[in-house]
Amino acid sequence: MSDWSAGYRTDLDYTTGYYVDQNPCRFEVALLLAGVAPGTWRVGCELGFGNGVSLAIHAAAGGLEWHGTDFLPAHANFARGLTEAAGVAAHLRDDTFEAFCARADLPDFDVIVVHGVWSWVNEANRARIVTFVARKLRPGGVLYLSYNTEAGWAGMLPLRNLMHLHTMRMSVPAVGAATQIDEAMVFAGRVLAASPRFADANPTAARRLEAMSQQGRAYLAHEYFNRDWHPMPFSEVAEALAEARLTYVGPAGLLDMVDGLHLTVPQQEILAAIPDPVLRESARDLMMGQTFRRDLWVKGPMRMSALARMEALDGLVVMLQVHADGLVSTVQGGLGELTLNDEIYRPIVTFLSDHAPRQVREIVALPELASCTRFQVEQAITVLLGKGDLVTVLDEAASSRAQAPTRRLNRAFWQMARDRKDLPILASPVSGGGVRVERLNQLHLAARAAGVQSAEDLARHVFMVLRSQGELLLRDGVAVESDDETMMLLTEGAELFLTRSVPLLEALGIY
Numbered sequence: 001m002s003d004w005s006a007g008y009r010t011d012l013d014y015t016t017g018y019y020v021d022q023n024p025c026r027f028e029v030a031l032l033l034a035g036v037a038p039g040t041w042r043v044g045c046e047l048g049f050g051n052g053v054s055l056a057i058h059a060a061a062g063g064l065e066w067h068g069t070d071f072l073p074a075h076a077n078f079a080r081g082l083t084e085a086a087g088v089a090a091h092l093r094d095d096t097f098e099a100f101c102a103r104a105d106l107p108d109f110d111v112i113v114v115h116g117v118w119s120w121v122n123e124a125n126r127a128r129i130v131t132f133v134a135r136k137l138r139p140g141g142v143l144y145l146s147y148n149t150e151a152g153w154a155g156m157l158p159l160r161n162l163m164h165l166h167t168m169r170m171s172v173p174a175v176g177a178a179t180q181i182d183e184a185m186v187f188a189g190r191v192l193a194a195s196p197r198f199a200d201a202n203p204t205a206a207r208r209l210e211a212m213s214q215q216g217r218a219y220l221a222h223e224y225f226n227r228d229w230h231p232m233p234f235s236e237v238a239e240a241l242a243e244a245r246l247t248y249v250g251p252a253g254l255l256d257m258v259d260g261l262h263l264t265v266p267q268q269e270i271l272a273a274i275p276d277p278v279l280r281e282s283a284r285d286l287m288m289g290q291t292f293r294r295d296l297w298v299k300g301p302m303r304m305s306a307l308a309r310m311e312a313l314d315g316l317v318v319m320l321q322v323h324a325d326g327l328v329s330t331v332q333g334g335l336g337e338l339t340l341n342d343e344i345y346r347p348i349v350t351f352l353s354d355h356a357p358r359q360v361r362e363i364v365a366l367p368e369l370a371s372c373t374r375f376q377v378e379q380a381i382t383v384l385l386g387k388g389d390l391v392t393v394l395d396e397a398a399s400s401r402a403q404a405p406t407r408r409l410n411r412a413f414w415q416m417a418r419d420r421k422d423l424p425i426l427a428s429p430v431s432g433g434g435v436r437v438e439r440l441n442q443l444h445l446a447a448r449a450a451g452v453q454s455a456e457d458l459a460r461h462v463f464m465v466l467r468s469q470g471e472l473l474l475r476d477g478v479a480v481e482s483d484d485e486t487m488m489l490l491t492e493g494a495e496l497f498l499t500r501s502v503p504l505l506e507a508l509g510i511y
């Protein structure tokens, strides 16, 4: 391990995930729901942006000017490639946190994002992050901070430490990170199979190890195999951030706000009776066995009156970004899978089924919802936003500013879709965020941009891309060898794309 890494694994690049909850457009909704006035945000910064997929999409679609660093040069290089393709002003570096946080040439920030970093770096780097936030976040600014939470991970700590020790003491570095990780997991499996007392006291550890065997090595390397792995209680993070004079305002994940999805009524009653927010959040984490927190902290939050909050929420514009007839009528929460109440959700979804942007006040006023309380309707909208069925919509000026950069970025994504499968995402100038678009549909979009129109021609285009790289389609998990069957499947897929996906993508400004 190189000495600039401070114990962080630098021999496998991270994944290329997109994270909607770190979109400043979402912060606005989360803050409003929490009763805190959102600000006007112009300049953002991300520490440890990984491959920068979220940053680039938010830079192209959301209009903020972004700064940031990630010390893995391959990450910084890839992320820069994305923002350069989008043609947006972004200032991305490959500095260590130590070097970046000490820079004198950075502006103050309205938003700072730190995702998947805090629990995986050492104390000195956590202290640097706090000092940086204290120095560079403007009053009214928002910190998005995610981290592994002690309540959900306590039982895994010794096993993860054992696996990390194995990579340090038993594996030869020359075998490479992926093999070191495999060897450590095999070793942990052998230890657990010998019925250690630890496994009796911590029955989740074996399930976690089993789940790890299904995950990619790039993810595992960054999640479990750094020297530092510090799941933390909320209270410890709150204490650290008090130094930066930040106030906890609520979760960044909108589903996390809906207690009924995660907590039983007696649990909710216990929590409601706790006046102290730090104790309440700590008890909540325990109730939920929380593994990962994504929190929003504000420097000097302005609390809104109930009336101002309601008016601001009423003015939000939302649209349905899935087909009404394909909408999944369940939602996954801490209590398991819950079914949405048709009497509330059906009228909302029907009203929005044409994918036209509508104000929340129009939904609230639907006659079919007359017997529902305001709280119920607000909660339903929150759930639909949290599930990703609804998105908020930018105002016209912001949306038109986002058009050219998102189009350029999307072209770069669908160009990459020719030879990689790990970027099933595009940027929407309508929502200001990312939209999941599968690889084959990205290839269809590329072909359409080149003038290809019919389903057969789109299928032929995709066929050529796949065949030129020796790729085979899978049908029910089995590779399809025959050209005729491949063309038939691709034509079916292209027809579905034209009839189902195109209208939705067009509504999201993607074409």
Ligand SMILES: C[S@@+](CC[C@H](N)C(=O)[O-])C[C@H]1O[C@@H](n2cnc3c(N)ncnc32)[C@H](O)[C@@H]1O
Binding pocket: 005, 006, 008, 014, 015, 017, 047, 048, 049, 050, 051, 069, 070, 071, 072, 075, 095, 096, 097, 098, 114, 115, 116, 117, 120, 121, 125, 222, 223
């Ligand atoms: C688990 S990844 C999360 C990446 C990204 N935020 C995401 O969620 O996709 C943590 C990132 O922090 C970067 N990192 C870790 N320690 C760092 C340091 N001391 N200075 C700069 N970057 C660092 C790593 O290179 C890695 O890309």
